[in-house]
Amino acid sequence: MPELEYLFFLGCVIPYRVPSYEISARKICERLGIGLVEMPEFNCCGLPLDPINHEMMLALAARNLCLAEQQGLQIMTICNGCAGTLRKVNKNLKEDRGLRERVNGYLKEIGMEFKGTTEVKHFIQVLVEDIGFEKVKEIVQKPFNKLKVAQHYGCHLLRPSKEVEFDDPEDPKVLKALIEVTGAKCLDYMDETQCCGATISGINSEIPLQLTREKLNHIKEAGAQALITICPSCHLMYDVNQPRIERRFGEKFDFPVLHYPQLLALAAGISPEELAFNEHKVDVSGKMVLFC
């Protein structure tokens, strides 16, 4: 049995459209000896429904937390939205008795009760807090020596900072440090923490395209050769939507977007064929700098 074991919370966006993220994260967990237990009968974390009905969001999130409590395991997720929501709700339910009683009233209907015995962590949080930089570094066999990349953190792992409580939202450093473990250089660029806009795509498709286009331009100007993300929705915006951005603005980007575990896996000597790059919209295989 592995030393560290988590209940793996997939969420909706990853099984819906981003298998490459899941595949590469599982490979890294295997390499680092992180045991993943599949989560039975989970449901949407609740975040997408928060604008419609906050109570339903709380109930859905709390049900997922109860499933983890029943298994006696902590939750690990690779989605920022799920991580932010489950962390926030877990914290608030633990600290606010009135809220806990109200939500437990809902959970009673399905024979569950929130007890406050689990924790929720994003994948990179597991890497930095439970595994540690040194151990992550140990799996790097082929460090990059010429690669310059930019990070895009995504919002929900950083904000609202009072509730999510991870890294510095104005100048986040954890992902940057994890990137540099691979030997790649992580460059600063303008408006680094700016949102990708994914959440309003269903309401207004134009503004997110403008936001992502602007970010891609800032990243290119800084001299980065790839963008590293840790959120499936951000990946959809920068990778899957990139051809749309190109058509809409008549600009050519052809800019590779990698999930952090893909970058780490390449540095760990895992074959690119095993990392599902063919699932990306923007061709990664031709970008030689990533493979030497």
Add this chain to the structure above:
Amino acid sequence: MVEKREASTEVVTPIRLDPSFRHEIMAVHGGETLKACFQCGTCTSTCPIARFSAYYRPRQIMQMTQLGMRSRVLSSETLWLCAACFTCTDRCPQGVEVASVLRVLRNLAVKEGFSPAAYKGLASNVLGTGYAYEITKPRLRKREELGLPPLPNANLKDVAKLAGVTGFSKVIGT
């Protein structure tokens, strides 16, 4: 959705104000901090969406809510442009949880019948599958081909019960 200008051109028409509106919002969890807003505009100047929208201004929504412009706020299409990035909430010098106040306003707008089609789709996906997005059969087959473990079936009975007891079913009209 194409953005439309919402301001009325009939400047002489007096606006009906509802002085109880702000209290209604502040009574809901997440809406309490509305009272602390002193209109500095940090939220708007820091908002990624406002940079690219001609009409979405979180500060304006805060003030309209404080003033009691109930129907204008709740029926406004711009209310749905917040991306919930929480930059405004983190940076507000008064500690106003702007994004949460907007969420309270949206929840109320939905209760009063203003819910955008995109959200109706998300709601029916969650009730029908347990997931917010429709994960099609070819997607599930693909998981197998890629060597990923099968996706568990969600417990739809539980989801339906929670939808009932939280009032979710009622607000989305199922």
